[in-house]
Amino acid sequence: MYVCLFTKAQIEKITPSLQCVTSTLDPQWSAHIRALADEKDAVILAHNYQVPEIQDVAHYVGDSLALSRIAATVPESTIIFCGVHFMAETAKILSYDKTVIIPDERAGCSLADTITADQLREWKSQHPGAVVVSYVNTTAAVKAETDICCTSSNAVEVVQSIPADTPILFCPDQFLGAHVQRMTGRKNMHIWMGECHVHAGINGSELKAMVAAEPDAELFVHPECGCATSALYLASEGVVPKERTRILSTGGMLDAARETKARKVLVATETGMIHQLRKVNVTTDFPPVNRAAVCKYMKMITPEKLENALLHGTDVVDVPRDIADRARQSVERMIAIGTPSRVGE
Ligand code: SF4
Numbered sequence: 001m002y003v004c005l006f007t008k009a010q011i012e013k014i015t016p017s018l019q020c021v022t023s024t025l026d027p028q029w030s031a032h033i034r035a036l037a038d039e040k041d042a043v044i045l046a047h048n049y050q051v052p053e054i055q056d057v058a059h060y061v062g063d064s065l066a067l068s069r070i071a072a073t074v075p076e077s078t079i080i081f082c083g084v085h086f087m088a089e090t091a092k093i094l095s096y097d098k099t100v101i102i103p104d105e106r107a108g109c110s111l112a113d114t115i116t117a118d119q120l121r122e123w124k125s126q127h128p129g130a131v132v133v134s135y136v137n138t139t140a141a142v143k144a145e146t147d148i149c150c151t152s153s154n155a156v157e158v159v160q161s162i163p164a165d166t167p168i169l170f171c172p173d174q175f176l177g178a179h180v181q182r183m184t185g186r187k188n189m190h191i192w193m194g195e196c197h198v199h200a201g202i203n204g205s206e207l208k209a210m211v212a213a214e215p216d217a218e219l220f221v222h223p224e225c226g227c228a229t230s231a232l233y234l235a236s237e238g239v240v241p242k243e244r245t246r247i248l249s250t251g252g253m254l255d256a257a258r259e260t261k262a263r264k265v266l267v268a269t270e271t272g273m274i275h276q277l278r279k280v281n282v283t284t285d286f287p288p289v290n291r292a293a294v295c296k297y298m299k300m301i302t303p304e305k306l307e308n309a310l311l312h313g314t315d316v317v318d319v320p321r322d323i324a325d326r327a328r329q330s331v332e333r334m335i336a337i338g339t340p341s342r343v344g345e
Contacts, residue, residue: 029303030057036310042101043076044306045091047083049272049298054082054306061276065136065151068094080309081317082301086112088317089140093324093331103305105315107297109137114194115172117141123169127190130167133158134330135176137196140319142171143327149334152176156183161337175233182236198270198293204234207289210266211240218262219245219289220253220277222269257281270295 034057037044045067046058055061060070064087071079072095079100081088086109088102120142124132134146135155143149150158159180162168168186170177172194181189211219221235235245248256257265257277267274268289277286308314319327 025053025056033057033303033307033310036307037076037080040078040310040313041076042078042080042310043071043074044080045071045082047087047272047298048276049270049295050082050301051272051299051303052275053303054301055272055275057303057306058082064090067091071095071098071100078313080306082306083107084109084112084295084297085317086137086139089319089327090136090143090331092317092319093140093143093327096319096321096324096328099313100317101309101313102315102317103302103309104300105317107300109196109297110198111135111137111172111194111196112139112142115142115192117145120145120169120171123171123190123192127167127169130169130190131162132169132171133162134171135173136331136334138172140323140327143330144323146327146330147333148337149330151334152179154334154337155180158334158337159184159186159189179233179236196295198295204239207234207268208239210289211244214264214266216262217244217264217266218256218260219266219268220256221245221247222253222267222273253277254280257284257286260284269293270298272298 033044037059043060044058046054046061047064047067048055048061060067062070064083067081067083067087068091071081071091077098079091079095079098081091081100081102083102084107085102085105088100092100115138117139120132124130124145131147132145133148133150133155134142136149136151138146148158155176159168167188167190169190169192170180171192174191174193174195177189177191181191211217219240234240235242235247246256253273254276258280260281262284264285264287266289267277267286271288271291271294274286274288
């Protein structure tokens with residue numbers, strides 16, 4: 001039996017973005033899905049980048065790590081994880097005794113796919129003695145080869161926790177790696193040149209032009225999910241004005257959306273997040289920095305597939321026990337370092 005690292009109160013404190021949501025779409029379908037979930041002793045978790053129908057029917061909506069933490073504490077024996085595969089794996093790692101189901105196991109992640117466990121082993125062999133720091137957007141097999149995982153919220157603290165004379169292998173996100181290297185001034189840090197395909201939708205010139213065209217608008221940059229790490233990098237480079245730019249976690253973004261008096265807030269992240277922002281503030285306009293910043297993998301989870309997952313119990317996410325045990329250690333080290341992250345992925 002594996003024990004959750006957090007009490008329910010801690011989870012509520014560090015994951016305020018998690019919220020029970022009620023269906024605003026087809027009440028009959030929602031009731032049917034919730035009844036199926038009750039019948040199967042299942043809880044439905046949805047990542048912020050899921051399609052609105054999935055977000056609205058889920059028991060909890062949030063970022064990947066927060067959802068993994070809640071997965072480990074809810075009483076239900078089955079987790080229906082509406083997100084991408086590495087996230088469901090992380091939920092499995094943190095709640096190994098539960099059944100974790102993803103409605104479509106083909107929902108991958110182009111960032112996680114940029115490094116395999118074999119490639120990481122080969123890289124490690126070239127740098128004996130180096131400490132491996134991996135972003136959470138990695139497969140369980142890569143996490144098992146990792147010393148410490150990180151989110152983009154605590155990546156700087158994770159790197160600073162490693163003795164200055166110890167080399168670091170940082171993977172897989174080159175933008176997050178460059179950001180951390182600049183913040184820490186670390187010279188002995190090797191960075192894997194991976195990136196998320198959604199990066200292409202949020203580039204510097206576009207971001208700069210949009211911010212310049214909207215002098216009264218605020219800019220929300222969500223540092224999670226590979227898609228926003230380029231924006232994070234650009235903001236810290238001074239490409240966009242710091243005073244109007246807010247690097248915010250999912251919960252922070254929702255809090256800021258509730259409080260903002262701005263007429264317009266430009267949102268630099270995967271466009272699915274905007275659904276939650278609009279729900280908490282109906283008067284502010286939340287245009288995406290790029291409408292094409294859409295994760296095709298996230299959108300592979302459809303209402304039909306969710307229903308199918310509940311009816312037939314597919315696709316089950318399995319992680320070999322030895323890999324899960326090793327991967328859990330790197331995740332636990334991440335959680336132990338620095339200020340508890342309010343955000344995941
Ligand atoms: S947006 Fe990019 S980093 Fe995030 S899940 Fe999709 S492919 Fe992966």
